[in-house]
Amino acid sequence: xxxxxxxxxxxxxxxxxxxxxxxxxxxxxxxxxxxxxxxxxxxxxxxxxxxxxxxxxxxxxxxxxxxxxxxxxxxxxxxxxxxxxxxxxxxxxxxxx
Amino acid sequence: xxxxxxxxxxxxxxxxxxxxxxxxxxxxxxxxxxxxxxxxxxxxxxxxxxxxxxxxxxxxxxxxxxxxxxxxxxxxxxxxxxxxxxxxxxxxxxxxxxxxxxxxxxxxxxxxxxxxxxxxxxxxxxxxxxxxxxxxxxxxxxxxxxxxxxxxxxxxxxxxxxxxxxxxxxxxxxxxxxxxxxxxxxxxxxxxxxxxxxxxxxxxxxxxxxxxxxxxxxxxxxxxxxxxxxxx
Numbered sequence: 001x002x003x004x005x006x007x008x009x010x011x012x013x014x015x016x017x018x019x020x021x022x023x024x025x026x027x028x029x030x031x032x033x034x035x036x037x038x039x040x041x042x043x044x045x046x047x048x049x050x051x052x053x054x055x056x057x058x059x060x061x062x063x064x065x066x067x068x069x070x071x072x073x074x075x076x077x078x079x080x081x082x083x084x085x086x087x088x089x090x091x092x093x094x095x096x097x
Numbered sequence: 098x099x100x101x102x103x104x105x106x107x108x109x110x111x112x113x114x115x116x117x118x119x120x121x122x123x124x125x126x127x128x129x130x131x132x133x134x135x136x137x138x139x140x141x142x143x144x145x146x147x148x149x150x151x152x153x154x155x156x157x158x159x160x161x162x163x164x165x166x167x168x169x170x171x172x173x174x175x176x177x178x179x180x181x182x183x184x185x186x187x188x189x190x191x192x193x194x195x196x197x198x199x200x201x202x203x204x205x206x207x208x209x210x211x212x213x214x215x216x217x218x219x220x221x222x223x224x225x226x227x228x229x230x231x232x233x234x235x236x237x238x239x240x241x242x243x244x245x246x247x248x249x250x251x252x253x254x255x256x257x258x259x260x261x262x263x264x265x266x267x268x269x270x271x272x273x274x275x276x277x278x279x280x281x282x283x284x285x286x287x288x289x290x291x292x293x294x295x296x297x298x299x300x301x302x303x304x305x306x307x308x309x310x311x312x313x314x315x316x317x318x319x320x321x322x323x324x325x326x327x328x329x
Binding site: 003005006008011012014015018019022023025026029030031032037038041042044045048049052053055056057058062063064066067070071073074075077078081082085086089090 | 119171321
């Protein structure tokens with residue numbers, strides 16, 4: 001099987017989407033959405049990161065399942081680090097009020 | 098000793114331990130992704146520190162975030178996204194064996210990378226002028242006067258700026274390494290080292306460049322966009 005070659009049109013489409021999302025996230029930051037501001041900013045960032053990983057980094061086209069497993073487990077480990085740390089720091093006040 | 102039929106079919110650019118070019122490519126990109134997984138943990142520690150301190154000192158983080166230039170930050174995000182496009186198109190040019198196009202795209206990528214670092218330098222210099230570099234000369238007086246609605250303590254405000262400099266600094270260091278790697282790739286591409294059969298270095302350097310772009314995609318909202326809402 002030969003290497004998958006992505007069309008330049010698709011690359012430019014992904015680039016245009018990323019640029020639009022950048023403008024949207026910077027603009028939405030000035031609108032008061034309460035606590036949702038952070039959620040929206042992080043969702044947009046994650047969408048951008050996904051587009052880069054899947055298309056620019058060719059993960060969508062790889063036939064190697066091990067590569068996908070490495071990526072998913074790396075993210076999973078990062079989430080363990082972040083969530084378990086926050087589970088500690090954000091609950092320290094409970095019961096000591 | 099008999100000759101192995103595999104040895105006779107040995108192709109250019111194919112290491113003898115691999116069955117075919119596809120297996121070799123997959124192995125190389127898997128190795129690169131393993132390295133990037135360690136990079137995720139490397140940056141992950143900083144993101145974790147950021148989250149904990151942001152939770153503790155939200156007001157200080159909000160005021161600090163307002164003081165960094167969102168326009169320069171947005172422009173820099175755009176610059177990096179453009180550089181990622183030229184890298185992706187460059188890898189494609191290498192796959193198709195278009196040497197001239199590859200050299201051009203690598204040159205543009207390098208220019209984008211240097212532009213990013215230059216804009217970052219301007220931003221840091223602004224912080225220096227505003228006495229926002231943590232240390233003995235640090236002062237949050239301007240923030241207290243500018244945003245009287247946000248109650249802040251100058252000392253933890255330094256933590257925001259420490260994390261700002263540590264995270265953007267580590268990212269900039271990765272950019273400098275990236276510029277170095279791409280200069281080398283550019284030199285090799287110019288000498289015609291890459292063919293449709295063998296262009297692995299272009300591809301895995303591309304993975305590195307995109308990864309550094311992704312780190313910035315997260316740094317931008319986390320450092321620049323904490324709290325930009327109109328103050329009441």
